[in-house]
Amino acid sequence: MSRTTGSGDAPAPSSPEQIRNVVIVGPPGSGKSTLFEHLVAARVEGRRPRGEERSGSTGLTAATFASGEVVVNLVDTPGNPDFVxxxxxxxxxxxxxxFVISGADGVDQATQMLWRECAAVGMPRAIAVTRLEQARADFAETIATCRRMFGDAQALAEPVQPGGPGTEVEGLVDLLAQRDGDLLEAIIEQSEDEALLERYLEGEEVDLDTVRGDLHKAVGTGRFFPALPTHAFRGVGIEELLDLIEQGLPSPVEAWMPRVFRTNGGEFGEVTCDPDGPLVAEVVRTTTDPFVGRQSLVRIFSGTLRPDDAVHVSGHLSQFAQGREGSAGDTGSGGHADHDEDLDRVGALGAPLGDELLAKGSAIAGDLVLVSRLAVAETTDTLSSPARPALVEPWLLPEPLLPVAIHAKSKGDEDKLASVLQSLVSEDVTMRLDLNAETHQVVLWAMGPAHIDLLTxxxxxxxxxxxETETVRTGLRETFIAGCEAQGRLVKQSGGHGQYAVCRLTIEPLGRGEGIEFVDKVVGGSVPRQFIASVEKGVRAQLEKGLLAGYPAVDVRVTLVDGKAHSVDSSDMAFQTAAGLALREAANETTVAMLEPIDAVDIDVADESVGSTLADLRGRRGQVHGTEPSQHDGRTVIHAEIPAIELSRYPIDLRSVSHGTGTFTRTFSRYDYLPPQRAKELTQGR
Structure with missing residues (x-):
């Protein structure tokens, strides 16, 4: 995240009340990164904003700076949906x-979904309207759209000139100072200051300091959302926005606190934003930089962190499996194994300032800090005192659903690849690693094509x-679809003891999921008792290897009905081999079929995208089992079963048919017959 070390020290808040932690979010092209640069440049002496939008940004960019009487930790996020x-x-x-909203483009559905996520946890929100210099921009319509979609969005200021064709933003009118009646009433009402509201409605004059205090309370409720017009390149709205951050947005003391547990699963006890409390902190991002080494961006919820502190590091994603979208319940897999480590030593502390790193002597509760040299800490891990280990419940984790198989270009790099992949996994919880023993592929699961490009x-x-990347191979199965009989005969003589075994088998298909059964019906001792187990071992080994295309065979009953043995030349291995020969003799295109994995899929889309989504499913051989209203208004959940082969690019295609707003989860359901023509395509060359 930070590549160079700044010459100065970071501003040091003396209490959590002096901290403001603000994240900037918005779609690509909304101007949020430009706004971030100008907000920072307005408060950091000598800093010049970048001249253009960082539209290709893939990670977090953070800056710590003093603004008035507070210290602001400002975090800019990528707009590409791959980096959710x-x-x-x-x-x-x-x-x-x-939330950064383009006055020319309005509110897209992806932004609306993100707003709902914030609403679900009660996060306070404000709105900056950008791009008002564009001809089609309309500030009033943008605010009206925000009110329809978000709730009580209120403009704290308006452009001097309306944002119509051929006009530009040239200044702001402070509506607070002008005592706009509707705005004042909304602020006082949402601040839940009933006594003040009553006096105001009776005509009593309200002083500006009181209004600002109530604005702070109103925003903190998570139900009132102030909005400001901005034009970053002209500096319009920048000072007003910084003033809103300082006086209108909450401090960590007023913020929502995540649940904290003991590492053994018990209750940790009450945790408050207290610098003198027990240390409870969380790694929100991990990076490995060639210039400064490994860095962890850490949010401190309680206590104080200092350089050289010994900390306990704990990560238990599997304990919170329900918190991972699309999870089949195994969030500890894919390289993110549960772990507890004592006495990881904290290195130097720093505050980010874009590409610079400012020295920091300590970090108190509520602060955001970069920590170096945390050797074992991964993203989402908890840092706490070794004397009182803690575990913070992780945030909502999206499940990576786009797979790609990779291999090292050079044979000599294969061992190194395995090691560095673990480093990537420790950094990025939206990446999953699958070492598929069946297909012998290393599979990365990512959020989308841009995410894959970033990882490679x-x-x-x-x-x-x-x-190099390659297509992910799907693990198919083979099964018998018709009953048959076959004989395996092994007769070899080459001097000394030979090899002799004959076994006759009957083969019957079983229902899906019934497994493999072996039955002994030999009578009269035609196959000696000591070789019955040898036949079963040979049967199971051959079924595991496959019959026609090299995929494991399932759901079959094999019965040994007869055979022959030689008193000298028969052996365990001879009967294993004969059993395998019998199965291969029985297998052909009329007796054996291919099975493919079928996934149960739940797809959540906007109501207007249901038709196009259903049409797309039909092209994927999907079976729709029903629909129901989503937990979010205006959205529908489609329940379907889809062959796993047809889901390899589904995250990309669903994004297209749903205009970027569709989400889905998948879990393995069962195996079912693969159409013969598709089977030929997939098994050709095996």
Whole structure:
């Protein structure tokens, strides 16, 4: 995150009340990164904002600076939906969210979904309206749209000139100072200051300091959302927005606190934002930088962190499996194994300032700090005192659902690849690693194509392990679809003891999921008792290897009905081999079929996208089992079963058919017959 070390020290708040943690969110092209740069430049002497929007940003950018009587930790997040994990991390780091809405483009559905996420946890929100210099921009219509979609969005100021064709923002009118009646009434009402509201309605004059105090309370309720017009390049709205951050947004003391447990699962006890309390902190992001090494962006909820402190590091994602979207209940997999480590030593502390790192002597409860040299800490891990280990419930984690298989370009890099992949996993909880023993592929599960590009680029440029990608192979199964008989006969003589075994088998298909059964019906001792187990071992080994295409065979009953043995030349291995020969003799295109995995899929889309989503499912051989209203208004959940083969690009395609707002979860359901033509395509060359 930070590449160079600044020459100065970071501003040091003396109490949590002096801290403001704010995350900037918004869609690509809304101007949020430009706004971030100008907000920082307005308060940091000598800093010049970048001249253009960082539209390709893939990670968090943070800056710590003093503003008036507070210290602001400002976090900018990427707009690309592939990096929703970074947005979620930014939300966890902050106590309030600043939504950046383009006055020319309005509110898209992805922004509306993110707003709902913030509402679900009661996070205070404010709105900055940008791009008002564009001809089609309309500030009043943007505010009206926000009110329809978000609730009680209120403009604290308006452009001097309306944002119509050919006009530009040139200044602001402070509506608070002008005592706009509707606005004042809304602020006082949402601040829940009933006595003041009653006096105000009776005509009593309200002083500006009281209004600002009630604005702070109103925003803190998570039901009142102040909005400001901005034009970052002209500096319009920047000072007013910083004033809103200082006086209108909550401090960590007023913020929502995550649940904290003991590492053994018991209750930890009450945790408050107290610098003198027990240390409870969380790693919200991990990076490995070639210049400054490993860094952890840490949010401190309680206590004080100092350089060289010994801390307990705990991570138990599997304990909170329900908190991972799309999870089948195994959030500890894919490299994010549960762990507890004592005495990890804290390195230097710093405050981020874009690409710089400012020295920091300590970090108190409520602060956001960069920590170096945390050797074992991963993103979402909890830092606490070794004398009182804690475990913070992690934030809502999106499940990576887009797979890609990778391998090192050079054979000599294969061992190194395994090691560096673990480093990537420790940094990014939206990446999952699957070492598929069946297909012999290393599979990365990511959030989308841009995320995959980021990961493969990191492997080459940061870790110097170039990789190539390939199509993910799906683990199929084979099964018998018709009853049959077959004989396996092994007769070899080459001097000395030979090999002799004959076994006759009958084969019957079983229902899906019934497994493999072996039955002994030999009579008269035609196969000696000591070799019955050898036949079963050979049967099971051959079924595991596959029959026609090399995939494991399932759901079959194999019965040994007869055979022959030789007093000298028969052996355990001979009967194992004969059993395998019998199965291969029985297998052909009329007796054996391919099975494919079927996933149960729940798809959550906006109501207007239901038709296009259902049409797309039909093209994927999906079976729709029903629909129901989503827990969110205006959305529908589609329940379906879809072949796993058809889901390899579904995160990309669903984004297209749902205009970027569809989400889905998948869990394995069962195996079912693969159409013969599709089977030929998939098994060709095996």
């Amino acid at each position: 994990g970074e947005v979620r991390a930014g939300l966890r780091a902050a106590d309030a969210a600043l 680029t990191a492997l080459e440029e940061r870790f110097h392990v170039p990789v």
